Amino acid sequence: MSATATSQHDVLALAVRAREASHGLALATRATKDAALVAMADALLARAAEILAANAEDVARAEAGGTPSNIIDRLRLTDARLADMAEGVRGVAGLADPVGEVVRGSTLANGLELRQVRVPFGVVGMIYEARPNVTADAAGICLKSGNAVLLRGSSSAASSNAAIVAVLRDAVATAGVDPEVIQLVPADSHDTVKALMRARGYVDVLIPRGGAGLISSVVEESTVPVIETGVGNCHVYVDAAADLDKAVAIVLNAKTQRTSVCNAAESLLVHADIADLFVPRIVAALQQAGVRIHGDEVFAAQDGVEPATDEDYATEYLALEISARVVASVDEAIAHIRRFSSHHTEAIVTEDQRAARLFTAAVDSAAVLVNASTRFTDGGEFGFGAEIGISTQKLHARGPMGLPEMTSTKYIVTGDGHVR
Amino acid sequence: MSATATSQHDVLALAVRAREASHGLALATRATKDAALVAMADALLARAAEILAANAEDVARAEAGGTPSNIIDRLRLTDARLADMAEGVRGVAGLADPVGEVVRGSTLANGLELRQVRVPFGVVGMIYEARPNVTADAAGICLKSGNAVLLRGSSSAASSNAAIVAVLRDAVATAGVDPEVIQLVPADSHDTVKALMRARGYVDVLIPRGGAGLISSVVEESTVPVIETGVGNCHVYVDAAADLDKAVAIVLNAKTQRTSVCNAAESLLVHADIADLFVPRIVAALQQAGVRIHGDEVFAAQDGVEPATDEDYATEYLALEISARVVASVDEAIAHIRRFSSHHTEAIVTEDQRAARLFTAAVDSAAVLVNASTRFTDGGEFGFGAEIGISTQKLHARGPMGLPEMTSTKYIVTGDGHVR
Structure with missing residues (x-):
């Protein structure tokens, strides 16, 4: 100085x-x-x-x-x-x-x-x-x-x-x-x-x-x-046609493998058709991993889940904390992401080719993943050998x-x- | 309104x-x-x-x-x-x-x-x-x-x-x-x-x-x-090893074929070794085409050429007007271009492979041409079919x-x- x-x-x-x-x-x-x-x-x-x-x-x-x-x-x-x-x-x-x-x-x-x-x-x-x-x-x-x-x-x-x-x-x-x-x-x-x-x-x-x-x-x-570069309010959307074992593994990995990074998941969207089965299961798994959950009514009906606000949906926690919501369709998931995403990385978990195709085409983010953790958006993982940062803008x-x-x-x- | x-x-x-x-x-x-x-x-x-x-x-x-x-x-x-x-x-x-x-x-x-x-x-x-x-x-x-x-x-x-x-x-x-x-x-x-x-x-x-x-x-x-987009203070550099017939044709075309466009030439650089031969010839040709010339001492020794200032070298005339200067080497041409160019288009006229290679590598402009008129920097000419503009920046x-x-x-x- x-x-x-x-x-x-x-x-x-x-x-x-x-x-x-x-x-x-x-x-x-x-x-x-x-x-x-x-x-x-x-x-x-x-x-x-x-x-x-x-x-x-x-x-x-x-x-x-x-x-x-x-x-x-x-x-x-x-x-x-x-x-x-x-x-x-x-x-x-x-x-x-x-x-x-x-x-x-x-x-x-x-x-x-x-x-x-x-x-x-x-x-x-x-x-x-x-x-x-x-x-x-x-x-x-x-x-x-x-x-x-x-x-x-x-x-x-x-x-x-x-x-x-x-x-x-x-x-x-x-x-x-x-x-x-x-x-x-x-x-x-x-x-x-x-x-x-x-x-x-x-x-x-x-x-x-x-x-x-x-x-x-x-x-x-x-x-x-x-x-x-860098700000990542990343979403995982678990579709009606998701393999729920893969979904649990991907959500846990995306949220907990490393929390302080921009490609960690910050928000979970779940299709209504599988909510009965999947919501209790993922809540238990996340809570066991020490994750605090801010959820909509469906999620908040589970023990220990706090009610989510729009601010929660917009927040990049960078911590063992996630927002969660049930959606009626792929389209509603896409609309939610349009509203709250920072356009870094979003993932869909589905075995349905049509849903995957729609999601990857309509979601306007730097990386859109199918059946893979958001944590893969990384120069090293992509095989670039070196990375100066992750751009979340559209020019260049x-x-x-x-x-x-x-x-x-x-x-x-x-x-x-x-x-x- | x-x-x-x-x-x-x-x-x-x-x-x-x-x-x-x-x-x-x-x-x-x-x-x-x-x-x-x-x-x-x-x-x-x-x-x-x-x-x-x-x-x-x-x-x-x-x-x-x-x-x-x-x-x-x-x-x-x-x-x-x-x-x-x-x-x-x-x-x-x-x-x-x-x-x-x-x-x-x-x-x-x-x-x-x-x-x-x-x-x-x-x-x-x-x-x-x-x-x-x-x-x-x-x-x-x-x-x-x-x-x-x-x-x-x-x-x-x-x-x-x-x-x-x-x-x-x-x-x-x-x-x-x-x-x-x-x-x-x-x-x-x-x-x-x-x-x-x-x-x-x-x-x-x-x-x-x-x-x-x-x-x-x-x-x-x-x-x-x-x-x-768009601003073009474009240079033509006529090298010691230029074919002077090609050089006259390129300078005239670049300056006069259409003057109001960003890819028209605005400044002429001539290698000292050919100045005796080329300067009188190009001055006559430009003047015959109605072009007003702002030149350094060598150019200004010709009838009707006005003395050039640094402001002339920096000017995009968009008119029948050009600045002109004699340089001692390719390196001096490159240094002049670094100082005054708007990084749109620069051309070298030379039959010398070494000079062409150095010029194209060292000149940092959107387009660098060898033995061709600056007027070719154009989406239509490049075969793009449509053009929204000509970018003079480096991002994207x-x-x-x-x-x-x-x-x-x-x-x-x-x-x-x-x-x-």
């Missing part, structure tokens, strides 16, 4: 340095980029002591400030977590280079050769909260996709992030990549977030990662194009974002003196 | 009606959508008298208000222009339906079947100026791509647009499509533009088409995601936007009781 806070001018200066360096990175071969990624992974391990010492400062500051223990847990780095971080970056070296991929191509009637080719965005801004591992993840993904990156982490992780960025910058330099492609934006004041949001022309895309408040404020205020990228989603395209058109 | 201007509430009400209707359109088959498009084209011809009468009102108002004749020409409809408009809409019926296209698909290790499928955005807002043909074009493209559309044209074309929208709504209804998918947003006040820009959650994407002022104000002020779509660019995607994941 410095005495004088970082100004907008300072942030733009970082962006200008990132832009300058991005020109070289955009032309770097995959071999160069992979060597830099391996050097980054090696350096995270070789200089672990330095990073852990910096992290200990952050943790001590958080403890002194009375930060809740679950937040401190997310902030804390260990040898094991550093090793995971390094493996994540090393893994990106093994992935295909999206830059230069020909998305489409043809020869036009007049002989012009047309190719649409993936190219880096240029300069990416990341704005994120607590976890310092995002610093290394984002740096690795941006480097492989040919983008310079401005990293604006949380002030609570300022020392950790500074140490990680110092290590990564040194590492890429040993591989012949300009270290200015990785920039740490000081977290000494909220003004640096504002500066990023106003850096149109300097920053090509902003990706906020964190809580709903952070994301909505960036989306509302930024003049830089934003990719919206929707759903888990891997390396190709971190690129734009351009058309390269080759002629031989062609004129119109 | 109404006595009380349309309020934000009114615009949101239109968006809500569009959203409701969009659900059905998203599920409509290609056959239904094509029937609606053919009905739209037929109706534009069958009800030509009505549309022309409304247009005559707009033209009379513009003339009475002293509007310049070139603007009135853009506003004026004729039987021939209406026929073109109808043919444009009919042509969209012949194009492939982007909705449902599987962009990628695989079966994961655990047996989950993954498909990424094109889906409509939902509700598209178009904000555009003078030409009433955009009304029919945009309605046709949005309908085929499964999107409801809010059309906010210019107040100068209010009567024409109202007549065209009335005809199109009637036509789609005859084909079984809810006419609420096409909405005219009143142009009685700038507040309706503001309302569209603030309609986040109601409108999925805004596409402004028109002058630089309109586009930049929408980009700066909108909280709805925007696709930026870049370059000419056809039907696929008017869609988002979603993941459909099918399992058999899969849990993590």
Whole structure:
């Protein structure tokens, strides 16, 4: 923390340095980029002591400030977590280079050769909260996709992030990549977030990662194009034609396997035709797993179920808590989802092909699953190898974002003196 | 023009009606959508008298208000222009339906079947100026791509647009499509533009088409995601290894074939090694074609060439006017383009493979052409069949936007009781 806070001018200066360096990175071969990624992974391990010492400062500051223990847990780095971080970056070296991929191509009637080719965005801004591992993840993904990156982490992780960025910058330099492609934006004041949001022309895309408040404020205020990530009020709809064993397993997994993540289920819809059989069974199973249930009249008739309000249906609990409701039809389930969903992930459990087809066509979310847990909406599960976030918006990228989603395209058109 | 201007509430009400209707359109088959498009084209011809009468009102108002004749020409409809408009809409019926296209698909290790499928955005807002043909074009493209559309044209074309929208709504209804998918947003006040820009959650994407002022104000002020279109400060770079005959033909075509369009050339860069030979030749050719030249010292040494300022290099003339400069190398040409380009289209004229490769890799524009006129950056020329605009931004779509660019995607994941 410095005495004088970082100004907008300072942030733009970082962006200008990132832009300058991005020109070289955009032309770097995959071999160069992979060597830099391996050097980054090696350096995270070789200089672990330095990073852990910096992290200990952050943790001590958080403890002194009375930060809740679950937040401190997310902030804390260990040898094991550093090793995971390094493996994540090393893994990106093994992935295909999206830059230069020909998305489409043809020869036009007049002989012009047309190719649409993936190219880096240029300069990416990341704005994120607590976890310092995002610093290394984002740096690795941006480097492989040919983008310079401005990293604006949380002030609570300022020392950790500074140490990680110092290590990564040194590492890429040993591989012949300009270290200015990785920039740490000081977290000494909220003004640096504002500066990023106003850096149109300097920053090509902003990706906020964190809580709903952070994301909505960036989306509302930024003049830089934003990719919206993460908020997930995800539904599981158990259809009249569901296999109830599969339904119980999917609902439990979607709600309880990990509660703090955006692809966890937050709301359960059950077709009226099976409510008599299924409601008592799923209530018992959820309660046994420690889940608090907010239900409609049918659910609330069960012991221990609290009555649900519209606010419950709209809530992303991120906890052992779920809203639940009986619906008269697939159409009513779809209408409920239209009203309350955050358009992240919804699942239907059914053995009826017609119901599955209608649900997947009509539900307008980033991912729609049939007979599978909402927890599968994830770059790792989808086989992308790396994930920068899960987009819940419709422009550019929707759903888990891997390396190709971190690129734009351009058309390269080759002629031989062609004129119109 | 109404006595009380349309309020934000009114615009949101239109968006809500569009959203409701969009659900059905998203599920409509290609056959239904094509029937609606053919009905739209037929109706534009069958009800030509009505549309022309409304247009005559707009033209009379513009003339009475002293509007310049070139603007009135853009506003004026004729039987021939209406026929073109109808043919444009009919042509969209012949194009492939982007909705449902599987962009990628695989079966994961655990047996989950993954498909990424094109889906409509939902509700598209178009904000555009003078030409009433955009009304029919945009309605046709949005309908085929499964999107409801809010059309906010210019107040100068209010009567024409109202007549065209009335005809199109009637036509789609005859084909079984809810006419609420096409909405005219009143142009009685700038507040309706503001309302569209603030309609986040109601409108999925805004596409402004028109002058630089309109586009930049929408980009700066909108909280709805925007696709930026159109401004083109396009360069032609004539390399040391250029075929000078091709170079003259390309520069003349790019500058003079049509001057009012975004893909016309606005700036000429010439390699120093050929300046002695090429500069006098191209100056003579441009001057013979009536082009005013703003040049650096080398160009300004020729008769009739005015000295260029940085402002000239940054100007999109959209007229028989060009800036011109000699550069020492391909790298200097690239650096000049980085500084002044609007990232729309740049061309290199060269027979040197190395120079072409460097230029196409390093120039970060929507389209980069080799030995071809900048005028080819166009959806029609690229074979897209229809074009909603030319994106000059990096998110989502870049370059000419056809039907696929008017869609988002979603993941459909099918399992058999899969849990993590």
